[in-house]
Amino acid sequence: MEGTIEKATKPSAEPGAAPGKAQRMLVLSGRYGTPAVLVLLLIGFTAASPQAFMTGQNLLNILNQSATLAIVAGGLTLPLVAGKFDLSFAAVVSLSGILAVGFLERSGLPWFAAVLLALAAASIIGLVNGLLVAYLRINPIVATLGTSTMLLGVNYAYSNGTPITLAPGPFTDIARASVLGIPAPIILTAIVLGGLWVALNFTLLGHHMQAVGTNQVAARMAGVRVARITVIAFAICALCAGLAGVVLAARIGSGQVTAGDGYLLNAFAAVFLGASVLRDGDFHILGTVVGVLIVTVTFNGLSLLGAQSYVQFLFQGGILVAATALSSTSRGMLLASVRH
Amino acid sequence: MTTATTAPGQAAPLVRVRGLTKSYGAIRALRGVDVSFRRGEIHGLVGANGAGKSTLIRCLAGLERPDAGDILVDGEIAHVHGPDDAARLGLAFIHQELNLVSSFTGAQNIMLGSHRGSMVTPRRFSGVPRAVLDAARRVGIDFPLDIPVSELTVHQQWLVTIARALVEDRALIAMDEPTASLDAQEAATLLKVARELAASGVAVVFISHRLDEVTAVCDRVTAFKDGSISLALPRAEITREAVVRAIVGHDVTPGAGATAFEVTEHPRVVLRLQDVGRGRSVREVSLTLHEGEVVGIAGLVGSGRTELARLIFGADRPDRGTMLLDGKPYRPRSIPHAIARGVAYVPEERRSEALFLTHSVEDNLHITVWDRWRMSKLLPLIRPRASRAAANHTCRTLGIKTADARRPVMSLSGGNQQKVVMGRWLATNPKILILDEPTRGVDVGARADIYDRIREANRSGSAVLVISSEFEELLECNRVLVMAEGRIVGELTGGEITVPNMLHLCYA
Ligand SMILES: Nc1ncnc2c1ncn2[C@@H]1O[C@H](COP(=O)(O)OP(=O)(O)OP(=O)(O)O)[C@@H](O)[C@H]1O
Ligand SMILES: [Mg+2]
Numbered sequence: 001m002e003g004t005i006e007k008a009t010k011p012s013a014e015p016g017a018a019p020g021k022a023q024r025m026l027v028l029s030g031r032y033g034t035p036a037v038l039v040l041l042l043i044g045f046t047a048a049s050p051q052a053f054m055t056g057q058n059l060l061n062i063l064n065q066s067a068t069l070a071i072v073a074g075g076l077t078l079p080l081v082a083g084k085f086d087l088s089f090a091a092v093v094s095l096s097g098i099l100a101v102g103f104l105e106r107s108g109l110p111w112f113a114a115v116l117l118a119l120a121a122a123s124i125i126g127l128v129n130g131l132l133v134a135y136l137r138i139n140p141i142v143a144t145l146g147t148s149t150m151l152l153g154v155n156y157a158y159s160n161g162t163p164i165t166l167a168p169g170p171f172t173d174i175a176r177a178s179v180l181g182i183p184a185p186i187i188l189t190a191i192v193l194g195g196l197w198v199a200l201n202f203t204l205l206g207h208h209m210q211a212v213g214t215n216q217v218a219a220r221m222a223g224v225r226v227a228r229i230t231v232i233a234f235a236i237c238a239l240c241a242g243l244a245g246v247v248l249a250a251r252i253g254s255g256q257v258t259a260g261d262g263y264l265l266n267a268f269a270a271v272f273l274g275a276s277v278l279r280d281g282d283f284h285i286l287g288t289v290v291g292v293l294i295v296t297v298t299f300n301g302l303s304l305l306g307a308q309s310y311v312q313f314l315f316q317g318g319i320l321v322a323a324t325a326l327s328s329t330s331r332g333m334l335l336a337s338v339r340h
Numbered sequence: 341m342t343t344a345t346t347a348p349g350q351a352a353p354l355v356r357v358r359g360l361t362k363s364y365g366a367i368r369a370l371r372g373v374d375v376s377f378r379r380g381e382i383h384g385l386v387g388a389n390g391a392g393k394s395t396l397i398r399c400l401a402g403l404e405r406p407d408a409g410d411i412l413v414d415g416e417i418a419h420v421h422g423p424d425d426a427a428r429l430g431l432a433f434i435h436q437e438l439n440l441v442s443s444f445t446g447a448q449n450i451m452l453g454s455h456r457g458s459m460v461t462p463r464r465f466s467g468v469p470r471a472v473l474d475a476a477r478r479v480g481i482d483f484p485l486d487i488p489v490s491e492l493t494v495h496q497q498w499l500v501t502i503a504r505a506l507v508e509d510r511a512l513i514a515m516d517e518p519t520a521s522l523d524a525q526e527a528a529t530l531l532k533v534a535r536e537l538a539a540s541g542v543a544v545v546f547i548s549h550r551l552d553e554v555t556a557v558c559d560r561v562t563a564f565k566d567g568s569i570s571l572a573l574p575r576a577e578i579t580r581e582a583v584v585r586a587i588v589g590h591d592v593t594p595g596a597g598a599t600a601f602e603v604t605e606h607p608r609v610v611l612r613l614q615d616v617g618r619g620r621s622v623r624e625v626s627l628t629l630h631e632g633e634v635v636g637i638a639g640l641v642g643s644g645r646t647e648l649a650r651l652i653f654g655a656d657r658p659d660r661g662t663m664l665l666d667g668k669p670y671r672p673r674s675i676p677h678a679i680a681r682g683v684a685y686v687p688e689e690r691r692s693e694a695l696f697l698t699h700s701v702e703d704n705l706h707i708t709v710w711d712r713w714r715m716s717k718l719l720p721l722i723r724p725r726a727s728r729a730a731a732n733h734t735c736r737t738l739g740i741k742t743a744d745a746r747r748p749v750m751s752l753s754g755g756n757q758q759k760v761v762m763g764r765w766l767a768t769n770p771k772i773l774i775l776d777e778p779t780r781g782v783d784v785g786a787r788a789d790i791y792d793r794i795r796e797a798n799r800s801g802s803a804v805l806v807i808s809s810e811f812e813e814l815l816e817c818n819r820v821l822v823m824a825e826g827r828i829v830g831e832l833t834g835g836e837i838t839v840p841n842m843l844h845l846c847y848a
Contacts, residue, residue, distance in 0.1 A: 202721045204710045211707055214696040221655065221693050222707045222764070223679040282698070 033326040034276050034287070037319065038294050045301035052304045060183065066296035067185035068093075068244040068251075073267040073274075073288050074193045075240025079140070080271055080283040081200065082233040083213035088129060088144040089241035089267065091151035093260025096122045096245030098155055101164045101255035104171055111171040115246050122242025123235055125151065130231030155257045165254040175251035185247050192240065197285040209233055210282075269320045270295050276324050294319060352415065354379050354543045355400070355431070355512055360409035362395055364751065366743060369395040371567040372409065377512060382534055382544040384554045384578075387564030388587055388783040389755025390741045393547050394436050396564075397516050401433045402426045430511035434504075434518045436547075436754050436781065437691050438497055446485035446492065446500045447472045450507050475503040480529045494689040495521055495641045502530065513537060514545035517754070519553060520780045521688075523641040523809040524843065531557050549755070549783050550810060551583050563587060588785035607631050609667070610803045611652070611772055616661030621647040623826040624661065629772065634794065634804045636814035637821050638842040644826035645807045646688060649774045652805075653685040654678035666771075679708065682771030686761055686778055688807075694761045697750040701742055702731035704749045704760050709767050738763050739789050754781040762790060766797055773797055774805045779813060791816060811839045822846060 046054040072089060079086040096118040103114035125147060132143040166172070177184040200206035208229050211219040220226050241260070249255050273294055274287025298319060302312045353376035362370040369392045377383050385393045398404040400411060402420040410417050413429050420426050426433070440449045447468040468476075468485045476485060479502050489497050498521040505513055515534070519527040527550075534557060538544050548554050554561060561578050563571040563586035571586040607630035615624045622644045629635060637645045650656045652663070654672030663670040665681055672678040678685075687693035696704055706713075706727055713727040714720060731745035740759045742752055749760055758781055765773060775794070779787045794804055806817060814820050820837050822830040822845035830845040832838075 198721065202724065204714070204720060204722065207703065207707065207710055207722070210699065211696055211703075214698055215692070217692055218694050218696060219707075220675060221685070221687050223676045224707070225674075225676055 034323045037323045062300050063186045064183045067189040068248050070189045070292040071244040072263050073270040074196045075237040077288045078233040081213050082209045084140040086144050088148035090260040090264035091148040092122050092241035093245040096242035097249030098255035119242045123239045126235035126238025130234035134227035134230040163254040163256040172250050356412040358410045361407045377543045380541050381559045382538045384558035384561040385547045390753035391564035392567040432505040432510040432513045434515040436516040440489045442490040450504045475507040512543040516547045612664040614662045616658045618658045629803045634817045635819045636817035637807045639823035643823040684765040684770035685774045688776040700746045702745040734763050773802050776807045811842045
């Protein structure tokens with residue numbers, strides 16, 4: 001099926017089994033290549049702007065900036081684990097921001113009701129995506145491209161194309177509040193990602209999701225409810241996007257049609273960077289976290305250095321290619337070295 | 341077709357393997373193997389699961405790079421770095437697992453292996469070329485080759501794979517368990533083809549766990565044990581007993597356990613089918629299955645056996661007839677529903693229908709029973725340590741050869757992968773266990789093990805339905821039903837259960 005993800009079925013190299021020194025280096029650079037890139041970035045930026053970059057305030061800043069992207073990318077990891085692409089989450093980020101602000105400003109709902117309704121709307125989009133893919137058997141890329149385009153229309157219709165702004169209040173406090181000096185978005189992100197990590201690794205749902213992504217026919221024959229799992233994956237992805245949209249709207253104090261656009265490429269970059277962390281090309285939450293950090297650190301560091309935005313894009317694209325190439329080539333060399 | 345005049349054994353070897361060594365991490369798959377393949381000779385390779393047969397073939401095919409040792413073709417060291425090198429040297433292969441491009445037609449898949457001309461030599465992409473037709477006729481293909489192979493049955497895909505190896509003239513053809521997925525008739529055809537190839541001077545390498553085939557066609561047999569050659573037998577010394585001893589180290593007689601399946605005095609009926617049918621593949625099938633009984637279903641491939649099993653397992657829905665499970669109406673809406681009612685099904689094609697190759701043995705064993713290691717009713721979390729310990733225990737009891745249950749299942753040999761699938765379903769303690777070709781690719785020793793497990797499940801009350809194309813294996817059943825063209829055409833009990841009787845009913 002197109003639009004679904006084929007995993008390479010090459011044998012994974014076992015560390016420790018073949019204890020050559022050079023081999024161990026290759027194992028390390030294969031598995032830890034991407035985290036190493038993160039460390040190198042941190043060292044590089046510290047060296048380039050020692051006063052500004054490696055300060056407690058800036059590090060907290062980086063985490064705070066990465067919060068929304070981390071929630072989006074964490075959610076996106078699930079459909080990818082189940083072997084399905086989702087292209088609609090960026091539009092969901094915008095939608096939920098617009099709705100939350102709109103419900104507050106235009107309908108005068110209390111902030112929590114506005115937030116809950118926005119999240120409910122986001123989840124429904126995810127359910128629709130899942131139903132289209134699982135029951136109508138539409139190619140996931142096509143289905144989510146379709147819903148994404150329709151959402152764009154909805155967003156324009158609801159907002160008339162202009163940002164809906166709002167005055168500071170309990171809603172914007174979502175992004176500003178802090179507990180013990182830690183900004184609330186960071187805490188929220190940690191809870192969401194922790195939950196996703198546990199769900200993927202230690203629950204039936206997670207195991208079944210991985211099974212569906214690896215071999216859908218075998219999963220069905222083993223009694224896995226493939227359609228249901230697919231729907232849940234899309235729904236969680238959209239719910240996460242909705243949550244990120246709310247946090248983002250609270251931070252910028254408005255709902256905008258284009259608010260989520262930047263997340264599409266960044267979230268995919270983060271998840272694919274993460275797929276080469278620790279495991280051999282499998283999508284997983286810890287990897288996604290590393291990927292998100294690489295993306296955010298790059299932006300933060302470069303903007304501290306005063307780089308223009310074209311430099312930022314060149315740099316980020318380059319890192320995506322380089323980091324994944326590093327881990328896949330060292331894995332290839334490792335396989336070759338095991339052979340003689 | 342002219343017969344090679346040199347007597348087998350005297351001709352200089354076409355391919356000689358010298359000191360071939362190959363390790364996967366700590367596992368030593370080949371430890372310095374020396375073997376020669378001669379023109380005009382059918383050379384059988386036998387050995388327990390994981391003994392290294394397929395690894396040798398994959399090295400010859402350039403799919404694996406040996407750690408040490410040489411491959412000599414016509415006396416010269418050949419560097420086989422990839423399948424294209426092997427093709428240039430005139431070596432053709434039928435590998436143990438299916439490798440077809442599923443969106444291509446049968447003809448396109450067959451031509452994919454053909455390397456005549458350059459990259460840009462025009463060639464037809466549609467229709468069925470002559471050469472393909474000839475190869476297809478030779479292996480007895482009677483289905484269209486101009487539809488995507490994904491629309492063919494697994495078994496038809498195998499015939500396509502075999503035809504692919506025959507489409508060009510090659511000096512050596514290595515077949516890794518080519519008959520494992522074929523029925524009696526087709527296996528016979530393939531053996532005939534192998535003999536013809538040998539008679540025309542081709543070197544044939546033949547791997548099989550079906551020892552009657554090995555003893556029938558091979559001019560020489562080499563037995564592998566743990567990566568080394570344990571025994572080489574010339575034509576005159578090839579007997580079933582000798583081969584079995586070389587593989588397992590002791591004697592195993594087929595059908596020896598036949599009396600071990602005991603049926604209680606008044607067995608309870610577990611499953612009753614009344615005129616069940618679906619389309620034209622299953623027609624008005626009626627059968628009863630009792631508690632603690634092993635019933636075999638014999639038949640040629642395409643006789644509707646798998647289709648019938650899928651109806652009972654809820655993978656497809658019958659469009660007529662009724663089913664009763666434990667005396668209650670049984671209309672499975674889905675596979676999970678069937679599993680909840682105590683039905684288990686081991687499908688025939690393990691790689692595409694059962695295994696998650698990149699996942700660990702543990703994940704593969706526990707996919708149906710994860711809930712067993714759930715922390716509590718309220719908390720849907722799985723206790724990883726308990727699950728791992730259980731998986732390692734299963735590996736030991738079923739004799740799954742792996743260093744650790746955390747290893748990916750694709751690092752196991754074919755027969756051990758089959759045991760993993762068996763283990764998955766035995767773990768569910770099924771009321772009805774349906775086994776579709778349960779011992780495909782499993783060595784004689786392990787086959788006896790699997791039958792021990794079946795008997796064990798049986799004693800604890802499971803009713804077992806065994807589908808097999810290897811009729812010898814069905815000798816151990818209490819009853820054998822024979823299917824042909826979607827119908828049950830006969831039932832054999834007690835002393836009537838013999839291979840000739842089954843064959844007779846199949847062709848009647
Ligand atoms: N890709 C791999 N990674 C790790 N170990 C492997 C890999 N392929 C094979 N092995 C190991 O090498 C050994 C030999 O395997 P091989 O497939 O050659 O066995 P075989 O004789 O063909 O068995 P079978 O009859 O079951 O097909 C086995 O122990 C197997 O676990
Ligand atoms: Mg093999």
